[in-house]
Amino acid sequence: MAMRPETDDESKPQDGPHPSRRQGKPRGRPRSFDRETALERAILAFWEHGYEATSVSDLTRVMGIGAPSLYAAFGDKRSLFEEVVRAYGARYGSFGDRALAEEPTARAAVERMLREAAAGYTEPGRPHGCLVLHAATNCTTPEVEESLRERRNADIAAIESRIKAGIAAGELSADVDAAALARHTGAMIQGMSQQSRDGATKEELEALAELAMAIWPRS
Amino acid sequence: MAMRPETDDESKPQDGPHPSRRQGKPRGRPRSFDRETALERAILAFWEHGYEATSVSDLTRVMGIGAPSLYAAFGDKRSLFEEVVRAYGARYGSFGDRALAEEPTARAAVERMLREAAAGYTEPGRPHGCLVLHAATNCTTPEVEESLRERRNADIAAIESRIKAGIAAGELSADVDAAALARHTGAMIQGMSQQSRDGATKEELEALAELAMAIWPRS
DNA sequence: CGCATTTTATAGCGGGCACTAGAGAAAAGT
DNA sequence: ACTTTTCTCTAGTGCCCGCTATAAAATGCG
Numbered sequence: 001m002a003m004r005p006e007t008d009d010e011s012k013p014q015d016g017p018h019p020s021r022r023q024g025k026p027r028g029r030p031r032s033f034d035r036e037t038a039l040e041r042a043i044l045a046f047w048e049h050g051y052e053a054t055s056v057s058d059l060t061r062v063m064g065i066g067a068p069s070l071y072a073a074f075g076d077k078r079s080l081f082e083e084v085v086r087a088y089g090a091r092y093g094s095f096g097d098r099a100l101a102e103e104p105t106a107r108a109a110v111e112r113m114l115r116e117a118a119a120g121y122t123e124p125g126r127p128h129g130c131l132v133l134h135a136a137t138n139c140t141t142p143e144v145e146e147s148l149r150e151r152r153n154a155d156i157a158a159i160e161s162r163i164k165a166g167i168a169a170g171e172l173s174a175d176v177d178a179a180a181l182a183r184h185t186g187a188m189i190q191g192m193s194q195q196s197r198d199g200a201t202k203e204e205l206e207a208l209a210e211l212a213m214a215i216w217p218r219s
Numbered sequence: 220m221a222m223r224p225e226t227d228d229e230s231k232p233q234d235g236p237h238p239s240r241r242q243g244k245p246r247g248r249p250r251s252f253d254r255e256t257a258l259e260r261a262i263l264a265f266w267e268h269g270y271e272a273t274s275v276s277d278l279t280r281v282m283g284i285g286a287p288s289l290y291a292a293f294g295d296k297r298s299l300f301e302e303v304v305r306a307y308g309a310r311y312g313s314f315g316d317r318a319l320a321e322e323p324t325a326r327a328a329v330e331r332m333l334r335e336a337a338a339g340y341t342e343p344g345r346p347h348g349c350l351v352l353h354a355a356t357n358c359t360t361p362e363v364e365e366s367l368r369e370r371r372n373a374d375i376a377a378i379e380s381r382i383k384a385g386i387a388a389g390e391l392s393a394d395v396d397a398a399a400l401a402r403h404t405g406a407m408i409q410g411m412s413q414q415s416r417d418g419a420t421k422e423e424l425e426a427l428a429e430l431a432m433a434i435w436p437r438s
Numbered sequence: 439c440g441c442a443t444t445t446t447a448t449a450g451c452g453g454g455c456a457c458t459a460g461a462g463a464a465a466a467g468t
Numbered sequence: 469a470c471t472t473t474t475c476t477c478t479a480g481t482g483c484c485c486g487c488t489a490t491a492a493a494a495t496g497c498g
Contacts, residue, residue, distance in 0.1 A: 077487090190413045250476095288475070
């Protein structure tokens, strides 16, 4: 698998000891790589190929470090993946939470979620679709698969809560099935993620988002 | 690796996908297992765990045969998987084609597809969701992943064709976007498959199917 | 300068992977 | 009976997996 052909352009551990690590001075030999950029490259690798299909030697190659450095800085493969999932959620997967928190109505929040998913899942220069959906399917480590499954179901539950809040606020009729509406939104987002992996364009996903909004009761 | 000594030899009793009935008796020691039931168990194993996460020793265990018997009867792991995908399509994955062929309108066909997906993806006693969707995501063998991707896109193209035929037959308005409608149906089915894997019940998926049909223009 | 501490590169560990060689076992042909 | 053909069982093959023992390198401290 062709990940990143180039590595190791810096020959020296940088003279300026990047001081943003700890308040005290580190005692031993300083780390020769930037932990954040290494983590970002691990995110991209896991995002594109998934947990199992990304081997430790794949990781050391794209992160530009040796295996002992990886284990010293991030723990074993599974704890690195957990950190990757957390960082992915903060950097790439928080558009849904933001939409739910910032938009004035549940309908507007869901519409924004779908539109941002259409754009984010097809963003050039990074893997398509959603890491939480695709990185741990068919996983031989059941705990890893289960942790992402819980995250997916929690996301749908968050949508349901927002819709219920919208009903309570009077913006939606009381006989709206919040759970079904939330599940529909989740299924659409998951379908869009799959479509983006299968080659759908941003415009096609945006048409999908617009179509999906037609089921919403007029508010 | 490519040196299997007796592959595709015409003089042998054909071990092809369907040995309907051979003319004459086979010469050597007879096979001690039923090829069809072994194949069915391989289907269930790949369906549940996916291509990569199902090892050959997993397969020999659930199929009840030794590794040499597996390789003699089915070829290597990849050709077994290809035969599994074909048999799965014929036995479990053909509800979509049947709906498209048998229902009188495109709308009725899609509605039936969604309802049968809701039931089939949550059928007790067998893996949930769709093998074509889940068995080869994050695959280190790109050809396997690609073959299922092509199958998924072909399924959506078949829906689009049926919708276009419906437009031509006058059952749908000419300004209906057949491609978008077909993609929406595909995304819904893919989302339903994911939901079923994440624990959704048949009733929840049926509510999803009903909700999804609300986007269809009244016909 | 030692000396302690931490990270680095090298090299390899045990184990599971897909796959197969070789010999025996069970049938039909002669 | 004997041969031929085909399948089954045992016991591996080499390879890659996640992971680590070891020692050299690079820093701060006295």
